[in-house]
Amino acid sequence: MAKILCVLYDDPVDGYxxxxxxxxxxxxxxxxxxxxxxxxxxxxxxxGQLLGSVSGELGLRSFLESQGHTLVVTSDKDREGSVxxxxxxxxxxxxxxxxxxxxxxxxxxxRAPKLKLAITAGIGSDHxxxxxxxxxxxxxxxxxxxxxxxxxxxxxxxxxxxVRNYLPSYETVLKGGWNIADCVSRSYDxxxxxxxxxxxxxxxxxxxxxxxxxxxxxHYTDRYRLPREVEEQLNxxxxxxxxxxxxxxxxxxxxxxxHPETEGMFNDTxxxxxxxxxxxxxxxxxxxADRDAVVRALESGQxxxxxxxxxxxxxxxxxxxxxxxxxxxxxxxxxxxxLSAQARYAAGTREILECWLDGTPIRDEYLIVDKGNLAGTGxxxxxxx
Ligand code: NDP
Numbered sequence: 001m002a003k004i005l006c007v008l009y010d011d012p013v014d015g016y017x018x019x020x021x022x023x024x025x026x027x028x029x030x031x032x033x034x035x036x037x038x039x040x041x042x043x044x045x046x047x048g049q050l051l052g053s054v055s056g057e058l059g060l061r062s063f064l065e066s067q068g069h070t071l072v073v074t075s076d077k078d079r080e081g082s083v084x085x086x087x088x089x090x091x092x093x094x095x096x097x098x099x100x101x102x103x104x105x106x107x108x109x110x111r112a113p114k115l116k117l118a119i120t121a122g123i124g125s126d127h128x129x130x131x132x133x134x135x136x137x138x139x140x141x142x143x144x145x146x147x148x149x150x151x152x153x154x155x156x157x158x159x160x161x162x163v164r165n166y167l168p169s170y171e172t173v174l175k176g177g178w179n180i181a182d183c184v185s186r187s188y189d190x191x192x193x194x195x196x197x198x199x200x201x202x203x204x205x206x207x208x209x210x211x212x213x214x215x216x217x218x219h220y221t222d223r224y225r226l227p228r229e230v231e232e233q234l235n236x237x238x239x240x241x242x243x244x245x246x247x248x249x250x251x252x253x254x255x256x257x258x259h260p261e262t263e264g265m266f267n268d269t270x271x272x273x274x275x276x277x278x279x280x281x282x283x284x285x286x287x288x289a290d291r292d293a294v295v296r297a298l299e300s301g302q303x304x305x306x307x308x309x310x311x312x313x314x315x316x317x318x319x320x321x322x323x324x325x326x327x328x329x330x331x332x333x334x335x336x337x338x339l340s341a342q343a344r345y346a347a348g349t350r351e352i353l354e355c356w357l358d359g360t361p362i363r364d365e366y367l368i369v370d371k372g373n374l375a376g377t378g379x380x381x382x383x384x385x
Contacts, residue, residue, distance in 0.1 A: 002357065003070045003114075005091040007084055007102035008054050010075045016055040024048055025340050031145045032206065035365060038143065038348035047343035052097060058121060058346040060095075060353070067357070077102045078313075085111075093117045093356070095349060099333040101127035101314055109136055117356050121349045122147055122336050125368045126258040126285055131384050133369045140369035141362050143348030144377050145202055147336030151283050152206035154309065154335030155253050159211070161329050162279045162305035163190045163251065186304070186327070191215050196249040198242045198265070199256035199284075200226055201381060207253055208234050221245045243270060251279045254308075258285035259382045268293045271302060282308035283335050295325045303327075309335045 025048045030036055045051055045059025052058070057073050064071045072091075074083040077100070084102050088094065092114050096102035104118055109132040118128050120142035133140050161167055165187040172183055195211055196219035197204040205226065208218050212234050220226070221239045231238065239245035242265060246252055252274065256262045266280065266289035274280075280303055282289055291312070297303040307329030311320060314333055322330055348366070355362045367376030374382055 001068045001070065002092040003072065003087075003090060004060070004064055004093040004095065004353070005084070005087045006058060006060065006071060006073045006095040007077050007100065008052055008056070008058070008073060008075060008097060009100035011053045011055050012050075016053070017050055020048060020339070022048065025343060031148070031202075032209075033202075035145050038146070038344060038351045040347050040350040040354055043347055043350060045343075045346060048339050050339065051342040051346040052099065052121070052337050056342070056346075058095065058349050060346075060350060063350060064353070069357070075100065088112045088115070090114055093119065093353070095119045095121055096127060097121045097337065097345075098124045098127060099314070099337045103313075104128040104133070106132035109133065109138065117141070117352075119349055119352050120368075121345045122341075124257060124285060125378070125382075126287075128368075130259075130369055130374070130378070130382065134372050134374070134384065137372050138369065139356070139362070139367070139371075140378065141352050141366045142368055142377070143345045143352070144365045146344040146348050147338070147341035148202035149206055150338050150341040151203045151255075151335045152210055155203070155207045155255070155281055155283055156210045158281050158283070158307040158329055159195070159251055159253065159279065160190060162281070162307050162327075163188050163193070167329050190251075193217070193250040194219060194248050195251040195253070196220060196239070196245045198245070198252065198254045198262075198288075200236075201255065203283075204253070204255035205230070207255060208236065216251075219245050219249060243273065246270060246274045246278075249278060250275060251281070254280070254282040254284045254288050256284055256288065257381050258287055260385055261383050262288045264288070264290055266290060266293065268296065271297045274302065276302055277304040279303065279305045279307075282306070283310060284308075286310045286312040291321065295321050298325050298327050305329065309333045 044062045050056045054073055054075050061071050072087050076083040106129045118140045123142050125140050125142050128140050169183040194217040200220040200222045218234055219237045221242050294306050305327045309331045352362050364376040368378030
C-alpha cells in the first residue's frame with residue numbers, strides 16, 4: 001500500500017466555502033491542438049468546487065483510502081521540522097502545486113528513500129530538483145495543458161491592465177477620488193504595439209492567439225519554430241533569441257519553463273536593451289527574471305510596468321520588494337489555479353495516480369522525468385545541468 005503526501009495551499013481565511021459564485025463550469029471537449037482532457041476512471045468531487053486547498057484534497061481521499069492507501073494532506077512545507085519534512089521520509093508519492101510549491105530539493109530527495117513519483121498538480125516542475133530525480137529514478141509528471149489557457153487569459157488581462165493603467169484607476173475609485181488626469185497620464189492603447197512572447201508553447205501560443213484581434217504586431221522566440229501556417233495566420237515575426245526579440249517590443253510576455261537556459265534571463269543587460277517604457281509580464285517563473293533588476297528598471301523608468309503572479313520563494317515574504325515596487329500589477333500565484341483549472345488538474349492528478357498504482361503507462365505528454373531521464377514533455381521543453 002502506498003503513502004501519498006499531498007502539499008496544498010491553505011483554506012480561505014474565512015474557512016472552506018459553503019457556496020460558490022457560479023453553479024457550474026463550462027464544458028470543454030478538448031484542448032487546442034486536440035489533446036484530450038484528463039481521463040481518470042472516475043472523480044469524487046464536484047467540478048467548480050475549491051479543490052486546491054487543504055480541505056479540497058484534490059478530491060483524492062475516498063479514491064485512495066478505498067484502495068487501502070494512505071493520504072496525508074498538509075500546507076506546512078517550509079519551516080524546520082514541517083509536516084512535509086516529517087512525512088516525506090516514508091512517502092511513496094509527493095503531490096504538489098506550483099502555486100504552493102513543496103520544494104523537492106536534492107537534500108529532501110536524499111531523505112526520501114521510498115519516493116518513486118512526484119506529481120505536479122499543475123504545470124511546471126521546477127520545484128523538483130530534476131537532476132536529483134533523474135539520479136534517484138523518481139518519475140516526475142505534471143498535468144500538461146490543464147491550466148495553459150487559464151494562464152494565457154491571465155496574461156492578456158495583465159497586459160491590458162498595465163498598458164491601460166487599470167489598477168491605479170481602480171484604486172482611485174476605492175479611495176473616493178475622481179482625478180482623471182492622474183488615471184490617464186500613464187494610460188495607452190495596446191493597438192499598434194509590438195508584443196513578443198519568450199516561448200510559444202501551449203501558453204505562449206494561446207497568448208498570441210488571444211492578442212491577435214487587438215491589431216498588434218506579434219513576435220515570438222522559441223527553441224523550435226511554429227508551423228508556417230500558424231506564423232502566417234497570426235502574422236508572427238520569429239526571432240532567434242530573446243535578446244534578438246526584446247528590443248523590438250513594447251510588451252514582452254515570458255512563457256518558458258524555468259530551467260538552466262532560462263534562469264536569470266531578464267537581467268539588467270537584457271532589460272537594458274528593451275525599449276524605454278516597455279512592459280514585462282511574467283507568469284512563467286520568477287527566477288527567469290532577476291528580482292532586483294526588475295525593481296531597478298521600474299524605478300528608473302526603463303520598464304513602464306511589470307506584472308505576473310510568480311515569485312521566489314512562494315509564498316513571498318512580506319518584505320519581498322516586488323510587493324512595493326512602482327507600477328507593478330502582481331498577484332499571488334493564482335493564474336493557473338482558477339476553479340476551472342483545479343477541476344482539470346485534480347482529474348489529471350487522479351489519472352496519473354491511477355496509472356501508477358495500476359502499473360500502466362502514464363501519458364507521454366504528462367512525463368517530465370522517467371526511468372532516469374528527461375521524458376515526454378520534459379524531454380522537449382526542459383534541460384538539466
Ligand atoms: P509548454 O511546454 O507547452 O511550452 C514551453 C515552451 O517553452 C516550449 O515551446 C519550449 O520550447 C519553450 N522553451 C523552453 N526553453 C526555452 C528557451 N530557452 N527559449 C525559448 N523558449 C523556450 O509549457 P506551457 O506553455 O504550458 O507552460 C510554460 C510555463 O509556464 C511552465 O513551464 C510553467 O513554468 C509556467 N506556468 C505557470 C502557471 C501559473 O500559474 N502562473 C501555470 C502553468 C504554467 P520547445 O518545447 O519548443 O523546446
